[in-house]
Amino acid sequence: MQRARPLEGSPRPDDRGAEATVPRSTPLTIVSGAVAGDDLYSVAASASEAIGRPVVIAIPALGEPVLWPPGSFGPGDVRLIVADARAAVSGEVAGRPRAIAAAVPVRIGRELVGVVAASNEDPARQPSGEQRAWLEGAAAAAAVTALMREAREGNLEGSCRALLQALEAGPPADVEAIASHARRLGLELSTGAVAICAQAQASGAVGPLDDLRARHGALLAELGSGRVLGLLPISAVSGVAADEALKPLVAELAARELQAACSAPRRDVGSLHEALREAELLVELASSPETSLPGQEETYRLLIGVLLRDHHELEQLRDRTISALIAYDARHDTELVATLQRFLLHHGSTTDTAEAMGLHRHTVGYRLSRVHEVSGLSPYETDGRERLSLGLKAAQILAADKRRTQHE
DSSP states (O other), X not given: OOOSOOOTTSOOGGGOOGGGGSOOSSHHHHHHHHHHTOOXXXXXXXXXXXXXXXXXXXXXXXXSOEEESTTOSOHHHHHHHHHHHHHHHTTOOOOOOTTEEEEEEEEETTEEEEEEEEEOSOTTSOOOHHHHHHHHHHHHHHHHHHHHHHHHTTOHHHHHHHHHHHHHXXXXXXXXXXHHHHXXXXXXXXXXXXXXXXXXXXXXXOOOOHHHHHHHTOEEEEOSTTEEEEEEEGGGOSSXXXXXXXXXXXXXXXXXXXXXXXXOOBSSGGGHHHHHHHHHHHHHHHTOTTOOOTTTHHHHHHHHHHHHHOHHHHHHHHHHHTHHHHHHHHHHTOOHHHHHHHHHHTTTOHHHHHHXXXXXXXXXXXXXXXXXXXXXXXXXXXXXXXXXXXXXXXXXXXXHHHHHHHHO
């Protein structure tokens, strides 16, 4: 983001029509509004109307904070809120101003650029979980608005980031707004796309992506901390499966020392959020030493689909298979799970597992017997081995999803 720009180009609150303060139906519609061109006043007004209390958006790089309703915070409170936002952006720890009941960070990728906060005008009535969801939607929309502003000033990178940030925030409430934004960038997403995520394996900037965008016809942007997200429209692929068409791009990203993964194709704009999340999880899994993706991608994709549909269902699969083994290892400082992983990786060969782990073959056999006793599933039988394998993958995906969430 560019720094220290005033907001004189934004309409003042008293110039806005009544339509600006009409409540939105869900938090994600605020994000869609930002993609369609809403400014920070619209974002603040929508969030304020939804939660029934004043809202302030403070993004220091964009100048003065935006308040809704106008004048709802005193000058002294505004100064404290701005100071708190600047401290947060700088990575400093500061106490929350008393005028604020709840605050949500505004992030562009993983870079914290400001805050969205609700007033503390009624200390006895703290924001509910639903109200906080509106603040989180407003924070995502504020990030998109900031990026859209850069895009209007001729920054293609900012425009790409705005679209990808909006899709990453959640399923689009306004599919046509997303599709229209993509068309302005010269991409047709209405028939679907394949998502790609890449993560730098070492610290440092990813570098310009303009050449990759032009050469591969893909939407690409760095979202901070060496993470790249992208979409390759299915409509841009002629005679080649979309995931196959991404292989040259993946190879170029690998040459830049980025670990990359692709989602399965999605056939409509509404499911592109899932495609991006799938690609992100596959990259997170690929970076874990506990995961062996080659040859197993489709199984992981199926289980990621379960996660996206029903998080609890994947937790149940883990709990019915290997949770007892994880708990046993934690209590007794054993390596039943690690031994089981190596056994499955070596296609059920006790000898190869023992050699890989530097153990005697009988030690591996004893551990696998304990796996059967503790889990109730035999790693030597087809059914037990398959269920244990699925349980391990479920646990790895859940752990990867937790890490991904903590990174944001």
